[in-house]
Amino acid sequence: MSASLEKGVRVLKEVIDAPIASYFSSCVHCGLCAEACLFYTETGDPKYTPIHKLEPMRRLYEQEYTLLGRLKKMVGLSKPVTDAELGEWQELVYNSCTLCGRCSAVCPVGNDIVYMVRKFREGMSASGNAPDGIKGAANRTITIGSPMGVKLPAVKAQMKHVEEDYGIPIPLDAEGAEYMVMLSSMEIINFPEYLGAIAKIMKQAGKTWTLCSTAFEATNAGMQIGNADLARVIVSRIVEGAEKLKVKTVISPECGHAYTALRWEGANLVGRPFTFEVKHIIEVLGEFQEQGLLKTEGFETDRLTFHDPCQLARRGGVIEPQRKLMKMVAQNFVEMPDAGYMNWCCGGGGGASAIEEGEELRLEAFKVKKSQLDAVRPDRLVTACANCRIVLEEGLEHYQMDIPVIGLTEMIAEHIPDQTKSEGA
């Protein structure tokens, strides 16, 4: 069905639930959410105040679901939501919101503002007001299989390279494996080290694992754009793959939104609980570390700091494992101000990095990351999200900061001795 204002309004009316009604009824316009949002703090422009980004949805809520609002609508005192207005709001709902969730963490009346932005995007997308950049990524994921247009042959080619480089076979479609490993396009194209790292780690831990030929892409642009139908199609591929291969656990790659899409939204999208567990690779590494299955040697000696991906930490509850892993291989690990639960977003989450016209704003917002980094002056920056990594690299280059960015999984893998005694080796 084609997008239209009518459809958008209908979808918005459907997604407005008791939490949203409670949140709108609780807001006292204190503006504290602005202080938590990097797009406001770095620009000083009040239009980026998180709660303001929801204004059209708030009016619709009032007009449709409150007695006074309905009365006002009846006598013609309320301003209807228009297509032009939603078009104008695109910048606020997508370009200047990474769904990072800092606003939801500070709101004194407890409003989960990001929950509302996520729902508002459903209406924006249905009314045809989503940005072309994310639309394209979503469409490519549906038709080709990945947001960056990566197909299975590219994955196979990378598997071959990794097998040659590391001398470890990469299993594909191995039924009954314990773990099914997902990738993000970014890793397939830009960071092939990730797959090699997984192979080394799994070999040392003595765990069975596999890639899946029908479900290798973990990222979900359908969720980012706010289209539950597309998001469901993308998640369903993974569910079908995992069930076909009868794996116990699906590992979300170093990608924040892939994790949220699969771990928290996935079962709700497909409408039934999963028959397998979903874990972020950092959680899996944390478990291996605890169980003594992860043994490293040597240390990084330069000054390292860790950037917490929002969806992993604040929105995902994984905060301590990455720190224990860092300490396992880094002698000089320093924390940035606000690190952990209240870490500042890289500026490119929630699909924002796919929006070309949002780049200038993104780089402006990156100033907050710059000041966090300036406070500790690390030699290298470690993270656990391929999208953060790309956005961080762009920001660092723009501000001429010479700080290489690396993934935690590959850094851990580099410290695994090559001649590991694994089962049957």
Next chain:
Amino acid sequence: MNEMQFLTWVRGDGLDYAVGIFLLGVIWRLIEIYSLGRKKDISASRSVAGASGWHTIFRRSLPPEGMVKKSPVSYIGGYTFHIGLFIVVFLFAPHIMLFQSLFGLSWPALPSQFIDLAAVVTMAAMVVVLVDRINKPVKRYLSTFGDWFTWTVTFLPVLTGWMAVQHLLLPYTTMLALHILSVEILLVVLPFTKLFHAFTLFGSRWYNGTVNGHKGVAV
């Protein structure tokens, strides 16, 4: 109507109407909001200690780290006038007598000099947050008629109550009647304005805390 008749009305019919509209309004609004319901979350939960809706209801009364520094007037002014309002509304001897006559419950009062001071501090804090609303770009940008209106209907009962006790400007009877009338206006508008956060903030914090508790995030 002379001032005695005015006082009698606000104490009699006026109060009945106001309390009636307030109670029906609160019930109506609570049903209007919470009957919308929400979908059950069927993703596997990850429980950790200290993360739940109830935790968040309490925790959000405290400022998150670093936030007081970012917006001191909001926090210090906000705490001051909320606590001040609580003191003057619930710990002033004549108010407690009213509650006793209405609900049969009473509790110890604070000395009236202390209530005087609390009223003055409350009004001062309210003026400060109003000035902040006018001066701060974000607050000014967010402000609508409702924000100025609700500030006024909250401020007037404190002002008229204090002036009645101090015998300022108007005869005591008239000022007392105006005080009661201003409280009645506050009661009538509370369910239909942002003042309703006094009720919904518990639900909002609970929802936020529950969603995050499901993910094992203590917020």
